[in-house]
Amino acid sequence: MNTPAKRALILFGAFASGKYPGFIHYLRNHDYAVLALDMRTPVADAQQAIRRSQPEHVLGAIEAYRYLKPDDRGLALAAIDEWRERFDIRGVYTIREDFVELSQVVADYLELPSPGWRASTVCRDKSLQRHYLSTWSPAFHVRSPGDIESFDALAFPYVVKPARRSGSSGVVVVRDHDGLRRALPDYADDEILLQEKYIDGAEFSVESLVQGGAILFSCVAEKRTNHSHEGGDYFVEMAHTVPAQNLSDDMRARLLEINKDILTRLDFRDGIAHAEFKFDREANPFLMEIAARNPGDGLLQLYQLAFGAPIERALMQIVLGEPASYGELLKRVARQVYLDSPAGRLQSVEYAGDGPAPYFFRDTFSKPELPATQPEDPPSLREFMIEKSRGEQLSEVKQSSDRLGCFFIDAPSGALLDELEASIREAITAKIDTTHASQDE
CATH class of the missing domain: 3.30.1490.20 (ATP-grasp fold, A domain)
Structure with a gap:
């Protein structure tokens, strides 16, 4: 009697799962094999060593993998054909922006749920976004x-x-x-x-879960960049808040309606969309960009803290073709805050307040599991992650990879969240040797 093949999901960018563990947690808990397709990098090689030596690590759930580049379509389909002989492949998803188009090719090849050709193609190219979505563009x-x-x-x-x-x-x-x-x-x-x-004004994002072309869930998040906060020339995100606090009910409704129209124009079918908007000084909304994959940074964790359940669960159900739902009850206001830091060589980060101590993510490539939040919980620091390594050279923050680290907090209200953020900032000491500020690695 033949043993049924194990159910599996193809996960592009899987070696980012240490930072986004919710996907693999869901798949592991529901007895799905994880088949990884990702680019080979020194970080990926380091994570491979962890995967082999620590089966309990989140990366230990990866049962097969191939290294490839985003334009290696033939290699990807060859790997898929090989895996189909051993696994019952039920879903395809990408964590990484680079693989949005290739994951669409694979999903179409396997006739599995995906955002769709138009959504994947347009969302991957900002110039196409401007042409297809010119109604909402600057x-x-x-x-x-x-x-x-x-x-x-x-x-x-x-x-x-x-x-x-x-x-x-x-x-x-x-x-x-x-x-x-x-x-x-x-x-x-x-x-x-x-x-x-140039649009001068407040910035927001809208995250939308879509199944069968229908929006199951949408929420407006608020962002703070080093441009809005410091008035510089760059636009790196330095904080996210879920749900957004500093906008009127009318502005929130307008964003959600525009976002719905954009998803309709893209013929978005199955998955998650992450759209970014700005309001100008006259409160006119403009689309900055949209992605056909989950948001980066810690927004996934913020949804879990705010709504009390991981959004990855619903997203995996969508791409696996299962009935999905999310966001029935808003419980908290949650925020991720990135640390400001001068250029120089990182020595240490110390925290003298209440809550978890800072940890260096690259020591283990794993994150602590977040609790199931309750509305009555006090304002809380949940996680304090340093993304750079000890001794690493820090530079001016011009892009996301330049940031030092971040902490995650939640509270019953926006006012209490602001108070908690201020108190945590006061208790942080980042020791940085600024004599190396202009030196290369």
């Missing part, structure tokens, strides 16, 4: 770095951003011709750029 032009004269068509200040990067990489406000000349060498000669009207 004024823009598509440029190349070598065509400097063409940038004069839009008045200063404006924003320049690469069409296919993520994590705020290469996104900069240009205030004059000197600023443009300083910015352009940071882009490849053949890199497609967006030149956009």
Whole structure:
């Protein structure tokens, strides 16, 4: 008698699961094998060593893997064909932005749930987003770095951003011709750029769970960037709050309605969408960008703290073709706060307040499990994660990977959350040798 093949899910970017463990927790608890497709990097190799030596680690649930690049379609399908002989593949998902299009190819090949061709293709390219979603976009032009004269068509200040990067990489406000000349060498000669009207105002995101083309859940989150907070030239996210606190009910409703129209335009079918918006000073909303995958940073954890249940559970149910629901009861207000830090060499981070001590993520590539929150819980620090290594060189924060670390907090109200954030900041000491501020690694 033949033994039934084990159910499995193909997880692109799986070696990021140490930072986003909720996906594998759900799959492991429901007896799914995890089949990993990811890019080979020194960090991925280090995580492989952990996977082999620590089966209890979240990465230990990976039963098979292949290294490949986002454009290796043939290699991906060859791996899939091999795995289909041993596993009953029920779902496909990507954690990483780089694999959005390839995961769509694989899902279509296997006839499994996915965001859909239009959604995956448009969401992967910011220039396509501007054309397909021009109704909700700021004024823009598509440029190349070598065509400097063409940038004069839009008045200063404006924003320049690469069409296919993520994590705020290469996104900069240009205030004059000197600023443009300083910015352009940071882009490849053949890199497609967006030149956009600068929108000065508050920033928000909308996370949406979609199944069968219908929105099951949407929520507005609030963000704080080093541009809005410090007035610099970059737009790196330095805090997220779920749900957003500093917007009116009317503005919230407008964002959710616009987000619904955008998902309809994209013919978004199954998965999660992460859309980013800004309101200008006249309260007009503009789409900044949209992704056909889960949000980065710690937003997934914030939804768990705010709603009392992991959003990854519902997302995995969607991509596995199972009935899904989420967000029936809002319990808390949750926030992730990134640490400000000067340039220099990191020595240590100390915390003298109540709650968990800072830990260095790269020591174990694992995160503590978050509790099931209750409305009556006191304001709480839940996690304090340092993303850089001891002795690592810190630089000016120009993109997400430059950030030192963060902490996660939640409270019954926004006012209590603000008080908790302030008290935690006062109790943090980051020891950084600034004599190395201008030295390379």
